[in-house]
Amino acid sequence: MSSVTEISPDRPVGELVVDNPNRSRVFEQFGIDYCCGGKQTLAAACAKAKVDLNSVLALLEENHHAPGDASEPDWATAPLSELARHIVERHHVYLRGELPRLAKLVFQVVSAHAEKHPELREVGRVYAGLQAELSTHMMKEERVLFPLVEMIEAAAAKGEGMPPCHCGSVENPIAVMEHEHRDAGEALARMRSLTNGYTPPADGCPTYHALLDGLKRLEADLHVHIHKENNILFPRAAALEKQLNG
Ligand SMILES: [Fe+2]
Ligand SMILES: [Fe+2]
Known part of the structure:
Protein backbone atom coordinates (compact mmCIF):
# COMPACT_ATOMS: atom_id res chain seq x y z
CA MET A 1 0.00 0.00 0.00
CA HIS A 64 4.85 7.18 7.74
CA HIS A 65 7.52 5.11 6.06
CA ALA A 66 6.98 1.92 8.02
CA PRO A 67 6.01 -0.86 5.62
CA GLY A 68 2.33 -1.81 5.48
CA ASP A 69 1.17 -5.34 6.26
CA ALA A 70 2.98 -7.19 3.47
CA SER A 71 1.03 -10.36 4.23
CA GLU A 72 -2.15 -8.77 2.86
CA PRO A 73 -2.84 -7.48 -0.65
CA ASP A 74 -3.60 -3.81 -1.27
CA TRP A 75 -7.34 -3.94 -0.56
CA ALA A 76 -7.89 -0.57 -2.19
CA THR A 77 -7.25 -2.22 -5.57
CA ALA A 78 -7.61 -6.01 -5.08
CA PRO A 79 -10.75 -7.64 -6.54
CA LEU A 80 -13.78 -7.16 -4.26
CA SER A 81 -14.51 -10.90 -4.38
CA GLU A 82 -11.02 -11.53 -2.99
CA LEU A 83 -11.56 -9.00 -0.20
CA ALA A 84 -14.97 -10.50 0.69
CA ARG A 85 -13.45 -13.99 0.80
CA HIS A 86 -10.58 -12.73 2.95
CA ILE A 87 -13.01 -11.10 5.42
CA VAL A 88 -14.89 -14.38 5.78
CA GLU A 89 -11.80 -16.58 6.06
CA ARG A 90 -9.81 -14.29 8.35
CA HIS A 91 -12.38 -12.44 10.45
CA HIS A 92 -15.66 -14.39 10.37
CA VAL A 93 -13.94 -17.75 10.97
CA TYR A 94 -12.03 -16.20 13.90
CA LEU A 95 -15.27 -14.83 15.41
CA ARG A 96 -17.11 -18.13 15.02
CA GLY A 97 -14.37 -19.83 17.06
CA GLU A 98 -13.77 -17.05 19.56
CA LEU A 99 -17.33 -15.91 20.41
CA PRO A 100 -18.43 -19.21 22.03
CA ARG A 101 -15.04 -19.61 23.78
CA LEU A 102 -15.35 -16.14 25.34
CA ALA A 103 -19.02 -16.78 26.22
CA LYS A 104 -17.89 -19.69 28.41
CA LEU A 105 -15.23 -17.54 30.08
CA VAL A 106 -17.77 -14.74 30.66
CA PHE A 107 -20.10 -17.22 32.34
CA GLN A 108 -17.33 -18.57 34.59
CA VAL A 109 -15.99 -15.15 35.55
CA VAL A 110 -19.45 -13.68 36.26
CA SER A 111 -20.32 -16.74 38.42
CA ALA A 112 -17.09 -16.52 40.43
CA HIS A 113 -16.47 -12.78 40.72
CA ALA A 114 -19.68 -10.77 40.20
CA GLU A 115 -20.32 -10.50 43.92
CA LYS A 116 -17.11 -8.52 44.44
CA HIS A 117 -17.13 -6.97 40.96
CA PRO A 118 -20.80 -6.28 40.16
CA GLU A 119 -19.95 -4.48 36.88
CA LEU A 120 -19.22 -7.96 35.47
CA ARG A 121 -22.98 -8.61 35.23
CA GLU A 122 -23.28 -5.73 32.80
CA VAL A 123 -20.22 -7.00 30.88
CA GLY A 124 -22.08 -10.33 30.59
CA ARG A 125 -25.25 -8.64 29.29
CA VAL A 126 -23.38 -6.51 26.77
CA TYR A 127 -21.34 -9.51 25.62
CA ALA A 128 -24.43 -11.68 25.10
CA GLY A 129 -26.02 -8.95 22.97
CA LEU A 130 -22.85 -8.53 20.92
CA GLN A 131 -22.48 -12.27 20.36
CA ALA A 132 -26.08 -12.67 19.19
CA GLU A 133 -25.96 -9.66 16.89
CA LEU A 134 -22.62 -10.60 15.33
CA SER A 135 -23.77 -14.13 14.56
CA THR A 136 -26.76 -12.99 12.50
CA HIS A 137 -24.77 -10.06 11.11
CA MET A 138 -22.12 -12.35 9.60
CA MET A 139 -24.82 -14.61 8.17
CA LYS A 140 -26.45 -11.63 6.42
CA GLU A 141 -23.11 -10.54 4.98
CA GLU A 142 -22.29 -14.03 3.73
CA ARG A 143 -25.74 -14.83 2.33
CA VAL A 144 -26.90 -11.46 1.01
CA LEU A 145 -24.37 -8.65 0.81
CA PHE A 146 -21.14 -10.39 -0.22
CA PRO A 147 -22.79 -12.47 -3.00
CA LEU A 148 -24.37 -9.26 -4.31
CA VAL A 149 -20.99 -7.50 -4.29
CA GLU A 150 -19.53 -10.42 -6.25
CA MET A 151 -22.39 -10.25 -8.78
CA ILE A 152 -21.80 -6.52 -9.26
CA GLU A 153 -18.10 -7.11 -9.82
CA ALA A 154 -18.74 -9.95 -12.27
CA ALA A 155 -21.24 -7.80 -14.23
CA ALA A 156 -18.70 -4.96 -14.39
CA ALA A 157 -16.01 -7.36 -15.65
CA LYS A 158 -18.34 -8.54 -18.45
CA GLY A 159 -19.37 -4.99 -19.31
CA GLU A 160 -22.99 -5.72 -18.34
CA GLY A 161 -25.45 -3.48 -16.50
CA MET A 162 -26.49 -3.73 -12.86
CA PRO A 163 -27.81 -7.29 -12.18
CA PRO A 164 -31.38 -7.53 -10.82
CA CYS A 165 -31.33 -7.40 -7.03
CA HIS A 166 -34.17 -7.85 -4.56
CA CYS A 167 -32.62 -5.29 -2.18
CA GLY A 168 -33.07 -2.46 -4.71
CA SER A 169 -29.54 -1.15 -4.34
CA VAL A 170 -26.41 -2.48 -2.66
CA GLU A 171 -26.56 0.66 -0.52
CA ASN A 172 -29.60 -0.74 1.35
CA PRO A 173 -27.90 -3.81 2.88
CA ILE A 174 -24.76 -1.68 3.38
CA ALA A 175 -26.76 0.79 5.49
CA VAL A 176 -28.07 -2.08 7.65
CA MET A 177 -24.57 -3.53 8.10
CA GLU A 178 -23.13 -0.11 9.00
CA HIS A 179 -25.84 0.34 11.60
CA GLU A 180 -24.99 -3.04 13.12
CA HIS A 181 -21.28 -2.13 13.08
CA ARG A 182 -22.10 0.97 15.13
CA ASP A 183 -23.96 -1.24 17.65
CA ALA A 184 -20.94 -3.56 17.86
CA GLY A 185 -18.60 -0.59 18.27
CA GLU A 186 -20.73 0.75 21.13
CA ALA A 187 -20.80 -2.68 22.84
CA LEU A 188 -16.98 -2.89 22.63
CA ALA A 189 -16.55 0.62 24.00
CA ARG A 190 -18.94 -0.18 26.86
CA MET A 191 -17.05 -3.37 27.79
CA ARG A 192 -13.73 -1.50 27.61
CA SER A 193 -15.03 1.15 29.99
CA LEU A 194 -16.64 -1.37 32.40
CA THR A 195 -13.37 -3.32 32.65
CA ASN A 196 -11.18 -0.24 33.02
CA GLY A 197 -9.52 -0.79 29.65
CA TYR A 198 -9.50 -4.60 30.07
CA THR A 199 -7.37 -4.37 33.23
CA PRO A 200 -7.85 -7.36 35.56
CA PRO A 201 -8.31 -6.51 39.26
CA ALA A 202 -5.66 -7.53 41.81
CA ASP A 203 -7.83 -10.46 42.92
CA GLY A 204 -8.53 -11.62 39.34
CA CYS A 205 -8.01 -15.35 38.77
CA PRO A 206 -6.30 -16.69 35.60
CA THR A 207 -9.72 -17.12 33.93
CA TYR A 208 -10.46 -13.43 34.63
CA HIS A 209 -7.14 -12.52 32.97
CA ALA A 210 -7.85 -14.84 30.04
CA LEU A 211 -11.29 -13.29 29.53
CA LEU A 212 -10.05 -9.70 29.49
CA ASP A 213 -7.15 -10.61 27.21
CA GLY A 214 -9.60 -12.38 24.86
CA LEU A 215 -11.99 -9.40 24.86
CA LYS A 216 -9.14 -7.01 24.11
CA ARG A 217 -8.04 -9.10 21.13
CA LEU A 218 -11.67 -9.41 19.97
CA GLU A 219 -11.96 -5.63 20.02
CA ALA A 220 -8.75 -5.13 18.02
CA ASP A 221 -9.78 -7.73 15.42
CA LEU A 222 -13.29 -6.27 15.08
CA HIS A 223 -11.84 -2.81 14.52
CA VAL A 224 -9.74 -4.09 11.60
CA HIS A 225 -12.65 -6.21 10.30
CA ILE A 226 -15.16 -3.33 10.37
CA HIS A 227 -12.57 -1.01 8.83
CA LYS A 228 -12.14 -3.35 5.86
CA GLU A 229 -15.92 -3.44 5.35
CA ASN A 230 -16.94 0.18 6.10
CA ASN A 231 -13.98 1.98 4.58
CA ILE A 232 -13.00 -0.30 1.68
CA LEU A 233 -15.46 -3.03 0.62
CA PHE A 234 -18.70 -1.04 1.01
CA PRO A 235 -17.64 2.25 -0.65
CA ARG A 236 -15.94 0.38 -3.51
CA ALA A 237 -19.06 -1.78 -4.08
CA ALA A 238 -21.36 1.28 -4.00
CA ALA A 239 -19.10 3.09 -6.48
CA LEU A 240 -19.09 0.09 -8.82
CA GLU A 241 -22.89 -0.12 -8.67
CA LYS A 242 -23.14 3.59 -9.63
CA GLN A 243 -20.80 2.91 -12.54
CA LEU A 244 -23.02 0.01 -13.75
CA ASN A 245 -26.11 2.20 -13.49
CA GLY A 246 -24.36 4.69 -15.75
FE1 LIG B 1 -17.99 -9.03 8.46
FE1 LIG C 1 -19.77 -6.49 9.16
Missing part, protein backbone atom coordinates in the same frame (compact mmCIF):
# COMPACT_ATOMS: atom_id res chain seq x y z
CA SER A 2 1.08 3.54 -0.57
CA SER A 3 2.61 5.07 2.51
CA VAL A 4 3.49 8.41 1.00
CA THR A 5 0.07 10.06 0.93
CA GLU A 6 -0.29 13.26 2.86
CA ILE A 7 -1.20 13.17 6.53
CA SER A 8 -3.27 16.20 7.43
CA PRO A 9 -5.84 17.00 10.15
CA ASP A 10 -8.68 17.33 7.62
CA ARG A 11 -8.33 13.84 6.09
CA PRO A 12 -10.80 11.12 7.20
CA VAL A 13 -9.14 8.64 9.56
CA GLY A 14 -10.54 5.62 7.68
CA GLU A 15 -8.90 6.89 4.48
CA LEU A 16 -5.56 7.32 6.27
CA VAL A 17 -5.72 3.65 7.29
CA VAL A 18 -6.72 2.55 3.77
CA ASP A 19 -3.57 4.34 2.49
CA ASN A 20 -1.38 2.66 5.09
CA PRO A 21 -2.87 -0.02 7.40
CA ASN A 22 0.04 0.48 9.81
CA ARG A 23 -1.58 3.71 10.96
CA SER A 24 -4.30 1.66 12.66
CA ARG A 25 -1.71 0.87 15.37
CA VAL A 26 -1.36 4.56 16.22
CA PHE A 27 -5.14 4.99 16.27
CA GLU A 28 -5.62 1.91 18.49
CA GLN A 29 -2.98 3.27 20.86
CA PHE A 30 -4.87 6.56 21.26
CA GLY A 31 -8.35 5.01 21.30
CA ILE A 32 -9.25 6.75 18.02
CA ASP A 33 -12.18 5.15 16.20
CA TYR A 34 -11.10 4.64 12.57
CA CYS A 35 -13.62 1.91 11.64
CA CYS A 36 -17.24 2.96 12.40
CA GLY A 37 -15.97 6.52 12.80
CA GLY A 38 -13.77 6.26 9.71
CA LYS A 39 -15.42 9.21 7.95
CA GLN A 40 -14.43 11.67 10.71
CA THR A 41 -11.48 13.92 9.99
CA LEU A 42 -8.31 13.31 11.99
CA ALA A 43 -8.87 16.59 13.88
CA ALA A 44 -12.48 15.65 14.80
CA ALA A 45 -11.50 12.11 15.80
CA CYS A 46 -8.73 13.41 18.09
CA ALA A 47 -11.13 15.88 19.70
CA LYS A 48 -13.67 13.11 20.25
CA ALA A 49 -11.06 10.77 21.78
CA LYS A 50 -9.74 13.74 23.84
CA VAL A 51 -6.19 13.29 22.62
CA ASP A 52 -3.69 15.89 21.44
CA LEU A 53 -3.77 16.23 17.65
CA ASN A 54 -0.07 17.16 17.44
CA SER A 55 1.02 14.07 19.39
CA VAL A 56 -1.01 11.86 17.04
CA LEU A 57 0.37 13.67 13.97
CA ALA A 58 3.93 13.20 15.28
CA LEU A 59 3.44 9.44 15.72
CA LEU A 60 1.73 9.11 12.34
CA GLU A 61 4.68 10.89 10.71
CA GLU A 62 7.07 8.55 12.53
CA ASN A 63 5.05 5.62 11.19
Whole structure:
Protein backbone atom coordinates (compact mmCIF):
# COMPACT_ATOMS: atom_id res chain seq x y z
CA MET A 1 0.00 0.00 0.00
CA SER A 2 1.08 3.54 -0.57
CA SER A 3 2.61 5.07 2.51
CA VAL A 4 3.49 8.41 1.00
CA THR A 5 0.07 10.06 0.93
CA GLU A 6 -0.29 13.26 2.86
CA ILE A 7 -1.20 13.17 6.53
CA SER A 8 -3.27 16.20 7.43
CA PRO A 9 -5.84 17.00 10.15
CA ASP A 10 -8.68 17.33 7.62
CA ARG A 11 -8.33 13.84 6.09
CA PRO A 12 -10.80 11.12 7.20
CA VAL A 13 -9.14 8.64 9.56
CA GLY A 14 -10.54 5.62 7.68
CA GLU A 15 -8.90 6.89 4.48
CA LEU A 16 -5.56 7.32 6.27
CA VAL A 17 -5.72 3.65 7.29
CA VAL A 18 -6.72 2.55 3.77
CA ASP A 19 -3.57 4.34 2.49
CA ASN A 20 -1.38 2.66 5.09
CA PRO A 21 -2.87 -0.02 7.40
CA ASN A 22 0.04 0.48 9.81
CA ARG A 23 -1.58 3.71 10.96
CA SER A 24 -4.30 1.66 12.66
CA ARG A 25 -1.71 0.87 15.37
CA VAL A 26 -1.36 4.56 16.22
CA PHE A 27 -5.14 4.99 16.27
CA GLU A 28 -5.62 1.91 18.49
CA GLN A 29 -2.98 3.27 20.86
CA PHE A 30 -4.87 6.56 21.26
CA GLY A 31 -8.35 5.01 21.30
CA ILE A 32 -9.25 6.75 18.02
CA ASP A 33 -12.18 5.15 16.20
CA TYR A 34 -11.10 4.64 12.57
CA CYS A 35 -13.62 1.91 11.64
CA CYS A 36 -17.24 2.96 12.40
CA GLY A 37 -15.97 6.52 12.80
CA GLY A 38 -13.77 6.26 9.71
CA LYS A 39 -15.42 9.21 7.95
CA GLN A 40 -14.43 11.67 10.71
CA THR A 41 -11.48 13.92 9.99
CA LEU A 42 -8.31 13.31 11.99
CA ALA A 43 -8.87 16.59 13.88
CA ALA A 44 -12.48 15.65 14.80
CA ALA A 45 -11.50 12.11 15.80
CA CYS A 46 -8.73 13.41 18.09
CA ALA A 47 -11.13 15.88 19.70
CA LYS A 48 -13.67 13.11 20.25
CA ALA A 49 -11.06 10.77 21.78
CA LYS A 50 -9.74 13.74 23.84
CA VAL A 51 -6.19 13.29 22.62
CA ASP A 52 -3.69 15.89 21.44
CA LEU A 53 -3.77 16.23 17.65
CA ASN A 54 -0.07 17.16 17.44
CA SER A 55 1.02 14.07 19.39
CA VAL A 56 -1.01 11.86 17.04
CA LEU A 57 0.37 13.67 13.97
CA ALA A 58 3.93 13.20 15.28
CA LEU A 59 3.44 9.44 15.72
CA LEU A 60 1.73 9.11 12.34
CA GLU A 61 4.68 10.89 10.71
CA GLU A 62 7.07 8.55 12.53
CA ASN A 63 5.05 5.62 11.19
CA HIS A 64 4.85 7.18 7.74
CA HIS A 65 7.52 5.11 6.06
CA ALA A 66 6.98 1.92 8.02
CA PRO A 67 6.01 -0.86 5.62
CA GLY A 68 2.33 -1.81 5.48
CA ASP A 69 1.17 -5.34 6.26
CA ALA A 70 2.98 -7.19 3.47
CA SER A 71 1.03 -10.36 4.23
CA GLU A 72 -2.15 -8.77 2.86
CA PRO A 73 -2.84 -7.48 -0.65
CA ASP A 74 -3.60 -3.81 -1.27
CA TRP A 75 -7.34 -3.94 -0.56
CA ALA A 76 -7.89 -0.57 -2.19
CA THR A 77 -7.25 -2.22 -5.57
CA ALA A 78 -7.61 -6.01 -5.08
CA PRO A 79 -10.75 -7.64 -6.54
CA LEU A 80 -13.78 -7.16 -4.26
CA SER A 81 -14.51 -10.90 -4.38
CA GLU A 82 -11.02 -11.53 -2.99
CA LEU A 83 -11.56 -9.00 -0.20
CA ALA A 84 -14.97 -10.50 0.69
CA ARG A 85 -13.45 -13.99 0.80
CA HIS A 86 -10.58 -12.73 2.95
CA ILE A 87 -13.01 -11.10 5.42
CA VAL A 88 -14.89 -14.38 5.78
CA GLU A 89 -11.80 -16.58 6.06
CA ARG A 90 -9.81 -14.29 8.35
CA HIS A 91 -12.38 -12.44 10.45
CA HIS A 92 -15.66 -14.39 10.37
CA VAL A 93 -13.94 -17.75 10.97
CA TYR A 94 -12.03 -16.20 13.90
CA LEU A 95 -15.27 -14.83 15.41
CA ARG A 96 -17.11 -18.13 15.02
CA GLY A 97 -14.37 -19.83 17.06
CA GLU A 98 -13.77 -17.05 19.56
CA LEU A 99 -17.33 -15.91 20.41
CA PRO A 100 -18.43 -19.21 22.03
CA ARG A 101 -15.04 -19.61 23.78
CA LEU A 102 -15.35 -16.14 25.34
CA ALA A 103 -19.02 -16.78 26.22
CA LYS A 104 -17.89 -19.69 28.41
CA LEU A 105 -15.23 -17.54 30.08
CA VAL A 106 -17.77 -14.74 30.66
CA PHE A 107 -20.10 -17.22 32.34
CA GLN A 108 -17.33 -18.57 34.59
CA VAL A 109 -15.99 -15.15 35.55
CA VAL A 110 -19.45 -13.68 36.26
CA SER A 111 -20.32 -16.74 38.42
CA ALA A 112 -17.09 -16.52 40.43
CA HIS A 113 -16.47 -12.78 40.72
CA ALA A 114 -19.68 -10.77 40.20
CA GLU A 115 -20.32 -10.50 43.92
CA LYS A 116 -17.11 -8.52 44.44
CA HIS A 117 -17.13 -6.97 40.96
CA PRO A 118 -20.80 -6.28 40.16
CA GLU A 119 -19.95 -4.48 36.88
CA LEU A 120 -19.22 -7.96 35.47
CA ARG A 121 -22.98 -8.61 35.23
CA GLU A 122 -23.28 -5.73 32.80
CA VAL A 123 -20.22 -7.00 30.88
CA GLY A 124 -22.08 -10.33 30.59
CA ARG A 125 -25.25 -8.64 29.29
CA VAL A 126 -23.38 -6.51 26.77
CA TYR A 127 -21.34 -9.51 25.62
CA ALA A 128 -24.43 -11.68 25.10
CA GLY A 129 -26.02 -8.95 22.97
CA LEU A 130 -22.85 -8.53 20.92
CA GLN A 131 -22.48 -12.27 20.36
CA ALA A 132 -26.08 -12.67 19.19
CA GLU A 133 -25.96 -9.66 16.89
CA LEU A 134 -22.62 -10.60 15.33
CA SER A 135 -23.77 -14.13 14.56
CA THR A 136 -26.76 -12.99 12.50
CA HIS A 137 -24.77 -10.06 11.11
CA MET A 138 -22.12 -12.35 9.60
CA MET A 139 -24.82 -14.61 8.17
CA LYS A 140 -26.45 -11.63 6.42
CA GLU A 141 -23.11 -10.54 4.98
CA GLU A 142 -22.29 -14.03 3.73
CA ARG A 143 -25.74 -14.83 2.33
CA VAL A 144 -26.90 -11.46 1.01
CA LEU A 145 -24.37 -8.65 0.81
CA PHE A 146 -21.14 -10.39 -0.22
CA PRO A 147 -22.79 -12.47 -3.00
CA LEU A 148 -24.37 -9.26 -4.31
CA VAL A 149 -20.99 -7.50 -4.29
CA GLU A 150 -19.53 -10.42 -6.25
CA MET A 151 -22.39 -10.25 -8.78
CA ILE A 152 -21.80 -6.52 -9.26
CA GLU A 153 -18.10 -7.11 -9.82
CA ALA A 154 -18.74 -9.95 -12.27
CA ALA A 155 -21.24 -7.80 -14.23
CA ALA A 156 -18.70 -4.96 -14.39
CA ALA A 157 -16.01 -7.36 -15.65
CA LYS A 158 -18.34 -8.54 -18.45
CA GLY A 159 -19.37 -4.99 -19.31
CA GLU A 160 -22.99 -5.72 -18.34
CA GLY A 161 -25.45 -3.48 -16.50
CA MET A 162 -26.49 -3.73 -12.86
CA PRO A 163 -27.81 -7.29 -12.18
CA PRO A 164 -31.38 -7.53 -10.82
CA CYS A 165 -31.33 -7.40 -7.03
CA HIS A 166 -34.17 -7.85 -4.56
CA CYS A 167 -32.62 -5.29 -2.18
CA GLY A 168 -33.07 -2.46 -4.71
CA SER A 169 -29.54 -1.15 -4.34
CA VAL A 170 -26.41 -2.48 -2.66
CA GLU A 171 -26.56 0.66 -0.52
CA ASN A 172 -29.60 -0.74 1.35
CA PRO A 173 -27.90 -3.81 2.88
CA ILE A 174 -24.76 -1.68 3.38
CA ALA A 175 -26.76 0.79 5.49
CA VAL A 176 -28.07 -2.08 7.65
CA MET A 177 -24.57 -3.53 8.10
CA GLU A 178 -23.13 -0.11 9.00
CA HIS A 179 -25.84 0.34 11.60
CA GLU A 180 -24.99 -3.04 13.12
CA HIS A 181 -21.28 -2.13 13.08
CA ARG A 182 -22.10 0.97 15.13
CA ASP A 183 -23.96 -1.24 17.65
CA ALA A 184 -20.94 -3.56 17.86
CA GLY A 185 -18.60 -0.59 18.27
CA GLU A 186 -20.73 0.75 21.13
CA ALA A 187 -20.80 -2.68 22.84
CA LEU A 188 -16.98 -2.89 22.63
CA ALA A 189 -16.55 0.62 24.00
CA ARG A 190 -18.94 -0.18 26.86
CA MET A 191 -17.05 -3.37 27.79
CA ARG A 192 -13.73 -1.50 27.61
CA SER A 193 -15.03 1.15 29.99
CA LEU A 194 -16.64 -1.37 32.40
CA THR A 195 -13.37 -3.32 32.65
CA ASN A 196 -11.18 -0.24 33.02
CA GLY A 197 -9.52 -0.79 29.65
CA TYR A 198 -9.50 -4.60 30.07
CA THR A 199 -7.37 -4.37 33.23
CA PRO A 200 -7.85 -7.36 35.56
CA PRO A 201 -8.31 -6.51 39.26
CA ALA A 202 -5.66 -7.53 41.81
CA ASP A 203 -7.83 -10.46 42.92
CA GLY A 204 -8.53 -11.62 39.34
CA CYS A 205 -8.01 -15.35 38.77
CA PRO A 206 -6.30 -16.69 35.60
CA THR A 207 -9.72 -17.12 33.93
CA TYR A 208 -10.46 -13.43 34.63
CA HIS A 209 -7.14 -12.52 32.97
CA ALA A 210 -7.85 -14.84 30.04
CA LEU A 211 -11.29 -13.29 29.53
CA LEU A 212 -10.05 -9.70 29.49
CA ASP A 213 -7.15 -10.61 27.21
CA GLY A 214 -9.60 -12.38 24.86
CA LEU A 215 -11.99 -9.40 24.86
CA LYS A 216 -9.14 -7.01 24.11
CA ARG A 217 -8.04 -9.10 21.13
CA LEU A 218 -11.67 -9.41 19.97
CA GLU A 219 -11.96 -5.63 20.02
CA ALA A 220 -8.75 -5.13 18.02
CA ASP A 221 -9.78 -7.73 15.42
CA LEU A 222 -13.29 -6.27 15.08
CA HIS A 223 -11.84 -2.81 14.52
CA VAL A 224 -9.74 -4.09 11.60
CA HIS A 225 -12.65 -6.21 10.30
CA ILE A 226 -15.16 -3.33 10.37
CA HIS A 227 -12.57 -1.01 8.83
CA LYS A 228 -12.14 -3.35 5.86
CA GLU A 229 -15.92 -3.44 5.35
CA ASN A 230 -16.94 0.18 6.10
CA ASN A 231 -13.98 1.98 4.58
CA ILE A 232 -13.00 -0.30 1.68
CA LEU A 233 -15.46 -3.03 0.62
CA PHE A 234 -18.70 -1.04 1.01
CA PRO A 235 -17.64 2.25 -0.65
CA ARG A 236 -15.94 0.38 -3.51
CA ALA A 237 -19.06 -1.78 -4.08
CA ALA A 238 -21.36 1.28 -4.00
CA ALA A 239 -19.10 3.09 -6.48
CA LEU A 240 -19.09 0.09 -8.82
CA GLU A 241 -22.89 -0.12 -8.67
CA LYS A 242 -23.14 3.59 -9.63
CA GLN A 243 -20.80 2.91 -12.54
CA LEU A 244 -23.02 0.01 -13.75
CA ASN A 245 -26.11 2.20 -13.49
CA GLY A 246 -24.36 4.69 -15.75
FE1 LIG B 1 -17.99 -9.03 8.46
FE1 LIG C 1 -19.77 -6.49 9.16
